[in-house]
Amino acid sequence: MNVAFTAEELNFKNAVRVFLEAEFPADIRAKIDGRVRLDKEDYVRWQKILYRKGWAAPNWPVEYGGTGWTAIQKYIFAEEMARIGAPEPVAFGIKMVAPVIFTYGSEVQRQRFLPDILASNVWWCQGYSESNAGSDLASLKSSAVLDGDHYVVNGTKTWNTLGQYADWIFCLVRTDNTAKKQEGITFLLIDMKTPGIKLSPIYLIDGHPEVNEVHFDNVHVPVENRIGEENQGWTYAKVLLTHERTNIAGVPRSKIRLEKLKTIADNTPDGQGSVMLNDPVFAKKIAEAEIQILALEYAELRTLAAVSVGKAPGPESSILKIVGTETAQYLDELTMELAAWHSLPFVPEQFESGFAGEVVGSDGAAATALHYFNNRKLSIFGGSNEIQRNIISKAVLGL
Amino acid sequence: MLQDSVSKFVQRHYGFDTRKEILASPRGFSTENWRLFAELGWLTVPFKIEDDGFGGFATDLMVIMEEFGKVMLVEPYVATAVLGGGLISELGSAQQKSAWLPQLMSGTLQLACAVAEPDSRYNLASVTTTAVVQGDSFIVDGSKILVLNGPDADQLLVSVRTAGADRDVHGISVLLIDANSPGIRKHSYTNVDGHRAAEITFTRVKVPATRLLGAVDEAYAGLERVVDRATLAVCAEAVGALDSLLAKTVEYSKTRKQFGTAIGSFQALQHRMADMFIECQLARSIVMMAAMRLDSDAPDADKMRAVSAAKSRVGKAIRKVGQEAVQLHGGIGITDELDVGHLFKRVTAIETLYGNTDFHTARFARS
Numbered sequence: 104m105n106v107a108f109t110a111e112e113l114n115f116k117n118a119v120r121v122f123l124e125a126e127f128p129a130d131i132r133a134k135i136d137g138r139v140r141l142d143k144e145d146y147v148r149w150q151k152i153l154y155r156k157g158w159a160a161p162n163w164p165v166e167y168g169g170t171g172w173t174a175i176q177k178y179i180f181a182e183e184m185a186r187i188g189a190p191e192p193v194a195f196g197i198k199m200v201a202p203v204i205f206t207y208g209s210e211v212q213r214q215r216f217l218p219d220i221l222a223s224n225v226w227w228c229q230g231y232s233e234s235n236a237g238s239d240l241a242s243l244k245s246s247a248v249l250d251g252d253h254y255v256v257n258g259t260k261t262w263n264t265l266g267q268y269a270d271w272i273f274c275l276v277r278t279d280n281t282a283k284k285q286e287g288i289t290f291l292l293i294d295m296k297t298p299g300i301k302l303s304p305i306y307l308i309d310g311h312p313e314v315n316e317v318h319f320d321n322v323h324v325p326v327e328n329r330i331g332e333e334n335q336g337w338t339y340a341k342v343l344l345t346h347e348r349t350n351i352a353g354v355p356r357s358k359i360r361l362e363k364l365k366t367i368a369d370n371t372p373d374g375q376g377s378v379m380l381n382d383p384v385f386a387k388k389i390a391e392a393e394i395q396i397l398a399l400e401y402a403e404l405r406t407l408a409a410v411s412v413g414k415a416p417g418p419e420s421s422i423l424k425i426v427g428t429e430t431a432q433y434l435d436e437l438t439m440e441l442a443a444w445h446s447l448p449f450v451p452e453q454f455e456s457g458f459a460g461e462v463v464g465s466d467g468a469a470a471t472a473l474h475y476f477n478n479r480k481l482s483i484f485g486g487s488n489e490i491q492r493n494i495i496s497k498a499v500l501g502l
Numbered sequence: 503m504l505q506d507s508v509s510k511f512v513q514r515h516y517g518f519d520t521r522k523e524i525l526a527s528p529r530g531f532s533t534e535n536w537r538l539f540a541e542l543g544w545l546t547v548p549f550k551i552e553d554d555g556f557g558g559f560a561t562d563l564m565v566i567m568e569e570f571g572k573v574m575l576v577e578p579y580v581a582t583a584v585l586g587g588g589l590i591s592e593l594g595s596a597q598q599k600s601a602w603l604p605q606l607m608s609g610t611l612q613l614a615c616a617v618a619e620p621d622s623r624y625n626l627a628s629v630t631t632t633a634v635v636q637g638d639s640f641i642v643d644g645s646k647i648l649v650l651n652g653p654d655a656d657q658l659l660v661s662v663r664t665a666g667a668d669r670d671v672h673g674i675s676v677l678l679i680d681a682n683s684p685g686i687r688k689h690s691y692t693n694v695d696g697h698r699a700a701e702i703t704f705t706r707v708k709v710p711a712t713r714l715l716g717a718v719d720e721a722y723a724g725l726e727r728v729v730d731r732a733t734l735a736v737c738a739e740a741v742g743a744l745d746s747l748l749a750k751t752v753e754y755s756k757t758r759k760q761f762g763t764a765i766g767s768f769q770a771l772q773h774r775m776a777d778m779f780i781e782c783q784l785a786r787s788i789v790m791m792a793a794m795r796l797d798s799d800a801p802d803a804d805k806m807r808a809v810s811a812a813k814s815r816v817g818k819a820i821r822k823v824g825q826e827a828v829q830l831h832g833g834i835g836i837t838d839e840l841d842v843g844h845l846f847k848r849v850t851a852i853e854t855l856y857g858n859t860d861f862h863t864a865r866f867a868r869s
Contacts, residue, residue, distance in 0.1 A: 232833070235759070237760060237832050237833065238760050238761075238832070239760035239761045242760070242761075242762075261833075262833050305837055305838075305839070306837065306838035306839070307836050307837055307838060307843075308836050308837065308838055308843035308844070308846070308847060310838070314833075371623075372621040372622075372623060373623055374621070374622050374623030374624055374625035374628045374669075375623075375625060375628075375669070376669060382860075384860050384863070384864065385860065436821075439854075440858060440860070443623050443624065443854060443858065444618045444623075444624075444647055444648040444854065445620075445647070445648075446694075446854060447648055447693045447694055447695075447699070447851055447854060447855075448648075448691050448692075448693055448694075448699065449691070449692050449693055449694040449696075450691055461689055463689065463691055463701060464647075465620075472694050472847075472850065472851075473694070475850070476694070476836065476843070476846070476847060476850075477836070479825065479828045479829070479835070479836050479846075480833070480836055482829060483829065483832050483833055483835075483836075484833070487829075487832065488829075489770065489771075492770075
């Protein structure tokens with residue numbers, strides 16, 4: 104494994120940096136620096152800029168609009184995106200449903216869906232979890248019954264992220280009740296405007312309706328919107344979940360956040376005449392976080408190196424999910440600890456775009472507890488960290 | 503007796519939905535409850551017999567606060583009775599006590615204590631709000647943050663610098679300032695735990711010299727003792743809240759089925775809940791130690807050390823039990839709908855109040 108960048112890679116790094124500095128919109132950057140929540144328009148506008156450059160979907164095959172970059176180039180790109188604070192493209196389209204479509208979809212489906220995903224013309228959301236099918240996703244009960252050339256879908260999906268923005272939803276539905284639970288599942292693409300779909304928002308403890316329940320009441324879905332074979336949806340979804348786990352470590356973002364944390368610590372009075380960066384206990388915590396990120400970075404690079412020589416990411420990628428999310432959560436804790444009293448006010452409205460009132464606290468300190476609370480989700484979603492540990496126990500250790 | 507009465511009240515009349523309604527009301531707490539607390543004598547608990555109180559024992563305070571913690575009670579008991587009333591009792595003259603404490607104990611007076619400043623972090627001696635003598639008055643200028651019960655308080659207890667430089671323990675005084683005085687500006691808001699607070703700025707606020715509590719320049723030691731008592735109170739509240747989190751998690755793990763069985767049957771999760779139980783027990787034990795120390799004849803330094811030990815250890819328990827309760831509940835644990843997320847937010851706020859784990863660990867090591 105070679106992790107030192109070549110001259111060519113360094114040139115690439117420079118080109119990416121020049122582009123991002125020039126093209127990442129200043130107003131979106133200002134929002135991110137002020138911890139203001141991005142709205143749909145912000146995401147779409149930014150993704151379209153990447154799209155026009157041809158960089159919207161580095162992980163796609165070139166024939167569908169991918170960049171053809173090496174694993175290291177992709178890593179450099181992610182690092183530069185993090186450096187400037189640019190949001191990653193919303194995962195559901197580009198990272199989640201698209202790989203399923205280009206891997207298992209028909210040629211007609213590829214032509215129909217991929218260009219609009221790439222260009223951010225269509226916003227996708229996910230319909231996987233149900234209230235009784237969380238970690239045990241395969242026990243899902245939402246049903247689809249074939250009626251002529253349509254499936255009739257009934258049931259309720261939950262933990263649907265940002266479905267309020269979405270045009271389409273990809274769903275796992277049960278088409279066979281008699282088979283083993285993994286073997287009766289079908290993968291459907293559903294237009295959110297289809298009659299019978301209703302969203303109810305779920306407010307999280309940071310006060311924001313980030314997720315929804317999606318209710319399906321006799322929703323008619325054309326059979327041509329089925330991916331691959333009936334009852335094979337679980338196989339397709341599993342591949343997607345592995346895709347989801349690689350690049351989930353979030354090392355570039357954690358590195359940048361750590362640097363920011365140091366800057367904040369350097370500007371945070373310790374109440375004793377110095378600043379928190381000079382507080383030995385806090386400095387030790389920062390150092391420990393930095394060491395953890397270094398170890399994680401090289402774990403990720405090892406995985407990438409294996410992928411770049413053609414190996415599929417193995418179950419070891421669960422390490423990246425576990426450590427990546429726990430590291431991000433620890434950075435949230437440290438950021439909140441720095442804010443001290445200033446972390447307590449609950450003023451979510453001042454972190455929404457367009458807020459014009461009097462601000463409580465400074466430098467977004469009042470958002471730190473909200474981020475800490477909200478990011479507890481990281482170790483829960485995408486296959487909970489308990490499930491990841493099961494994968495390591497079974498698939499890696501052979502227990 | 504006391505525990506029985508508090509426990510009965512909170513269990514019968516302070517359900518999660520009731521609490522929600524109370525939080526949504528204009529004051530953010532129930533006036534009716536406050537009157538009831540007065541009638542039941544709970545507002546006398548923090549006060550000594552000579553102040554016509556119930557005795558002022560930390561062990562009694564612990565009992566009340568633990569019950570409050572189980573249901574996340576939001577009435578400003580600590581702000582008004584423990585901190586505000588505590589300062590009057592600790593520093594005030596006989597005349598000041600008889601002017602204010604009976605009102606407080608009868609439920610007709612709301613207080614707030616303004617001790618934190620934008621850059622003070624947790625150091626009570628970091629006071630830059632100034633009070634300058636002018637004739638028979640003080641002129642107060644400066645800013646305080648996170649004034650709990652600030653939006654509703656009739657009177658504010660404010661730490662001010664009357665001599666010395668920032669962080670000198672000498673030169674700190676406490677003034678009892680009418681909340682409606684000209685020159686006071688409040689920016690009120692709700693905290694992550696639902697409690698109301700305010701940022702308060704003082705611009706040439708004129709305060710009669712008679713409103714000085716205790717000796718000029720020498721309030722620091724008393725202030726620290728009172729804040730320590732409030733620290734113990736919120737630690738006890740956390741003990742109750744953590745017990746609730748554990749109980750709810752264990753209960754959930756018995757009913758939540760995945761992979762065809764209750765998740766509580768998985769040994770990996772059983773051990774994690776066993777660890778949560780251990781944390782809850784250690785938190786309870788150390789708070790009991792600190793309460794007994796405060797009620798003893800031990801020197802001030804020992805009491806201070808005991809409170810810091812409690813806050814440090816409880817903070818650690820909060821992090822562990824809070825996070826695990828959410829994790830074991832899964833997504834539902836971070837929804838607004840379920841009480842678990844709210845308990846998590848309250849205990850997390852307690853971790854910060856009056857000094858976080860690192861602050862109190864260092865204070866313990868120093869003292």
